[in-house]
Amino acid sequence: MDIYKNYLDNIREALTMSTAGNTLNESIDKSFKSEQIRLLADSAQANPMPSLMKLSSEWNLQPALNQKLGLHPDFEYLKKTLGFEEHYIHSMFIDIKRSTNLFKRYSPLVVAIITNTVQRAAIHTCMMFGGYVHRLHGDGTFVYFGGRNQTPKESIHRCLQAASLFSHFMKTDLRGLFEAHNIEPIYTRIGIDYGDDKHVIWTMAGVGEVSEVTTCSLHTSLAPKMQAHAEGNGIVVGDNILKLYPTEFYSPVCHRPGKEKFRYIFTDPDNNFYYTQHDFNWQKFLKASDKIVTNALTGEISIKPKQVLPSATTSALASIASTNRPYYDGEPTA
Numbered sequence: 629m630d631i632y633k634n635y636l637d638n639i640r641e642a643l644t645m646s647t648a649g650n651t652l653n654e655s656i657d658k659s660f661k662s663e664q665i666r667l668l669a670d671s672a673q674a675n676p677m678p679s680l681m682k683l684s685s686e687w688n689l690q691p692a693l694n695q696k697l698g699l700h701p702d703f704e705y706l707k708k709t710l711g712f713e714e715h716y717i718h719s720m721f722i723d724i725k726r727s728t729n730l731f732k733r734y735s736p737l738v739v740a741i742i743t744n745t746v747q748r749a750a751i752h753t754c755m756m757f758g759g760y761v762h763r764l765h766g767d768g769t770f771v772y773f774g775g776r777n778q779t780p781k782e783s784i785h786r787c788l789q790a791a792s793l794f795s796h797f798m799k800t801d802l803r804g805l806f807e808a809h810n811i812e813p814i815y816t817r818i819g820i821d822y823g824d825d826k827h828v829i830w831t832m833a834g835v836g837e838v839s840e841v842t843t844c845s846l847h848t849s850l851a852p853k854m855q856a857h858a859e860g861n862g863i864v865v866g867d868n869i870l871k872l873y874p875t876e877f878y879s880p881v882c883h884r885p886g887k888e889k890f891r892y893i894f895t896d897p898d899n900n901f902y903y904t905q906h907d908f909n910w911q912k913f914l915k916a917s918d919k920i921v922t923n924a925l926t927g928e929i930s931i932k933p934k935q936v937l938p939s940a941t942t943s944a945l946a947s948i949a950s951t952n953r954p955y956y957d958g959e960p961t962a
């Protein structure tokens with residue numbers, strides 16, 4: 629999709645420069661290395677690239693920019709008070725797989741450009757939909773969705789939108805670029821869960837500045853575990869997501885061949901508690917959106933442009949109406 633064009637361009641340039649640099653003498657190769665360093669710096673820019681920022685305007689989003697890692701703004705005060713607060717949250721863990729294989733063909737600098745750009749695309753996509761990046765695990769990303777000014781249903785819808793768009797980017801756009809360079813594609817796996825007010829505690833973890841404001845909840849812990857059960861470029865969600873946001877796009881993980889024993893992601897027989905995990909069909913979810921256009925021939929999707937209605941004045945309609953006489957004679961009508 630066009631919204632990730634700038635990110636793909638960054639990776640494409642790094643791959644092209646790396647290939648060309650292998651055949652050059654040392655003095656020329658230094659100039660290529662300086663350009664690669666520039667791309668590395670580009671991959672670390674805080675603001676979303678223009679192609680993704682366009683989405684904010686098209687979909688009337690309210691991006692959560694200017695963040696601090698591990699400090700959700702609604703609960704940042706807890707770092708000073710050392711207290712706690714009960715409040716719902718959606719937890720999402722995005723993991724990037726097979727990136728280690730890139731070292732077989734590319735220098736650490738090129739691998740850093742690729743992985744940083746992919747992770748940046750994940751971070752910025754979440755920010756576009758109001759997500760707050762809580763923690764980075766190598767090239768994995770843990771994100772919270774929700775807060776005091778959103779309902780749980782609103783925030784899970786935004787969470788699923790972000791996860792679905794990023795999964796599409798990985799499965800189609802990035803895969804196509806890698807295959808064009810004969811590179812084994814990397815892929816993502818995503819886990820998402822929801823804990824309500826009575827099942828989530830916000831508090832500070834750590835000491836002094838070696839700390840973060842985080843959540844203590846079964847459902848915070850389950851999101852990364854669900855990720856491990858997702859298919860390549862797949863999304864697995866917990867049972868609470870279905871109850872909060874029911875659609876036809878879920879299927880228990882145990883319905884997947886080879887996963888028959890993995891219906892439950894967590895069990896507590898003593899309390900008769902069995903928590904089911906589900907595959908989320910993000911492709912059908914996207915195609916069902918009124919903001920997405922699906923090509924009838926290829927099945928490819930794209931973002932539907934924002935429609936701008938023309939002014940409903942006589943002068944604005946003149947060029948159209950003048951071709952439809954006798955209903956318009958060039959003079960204002962009552």
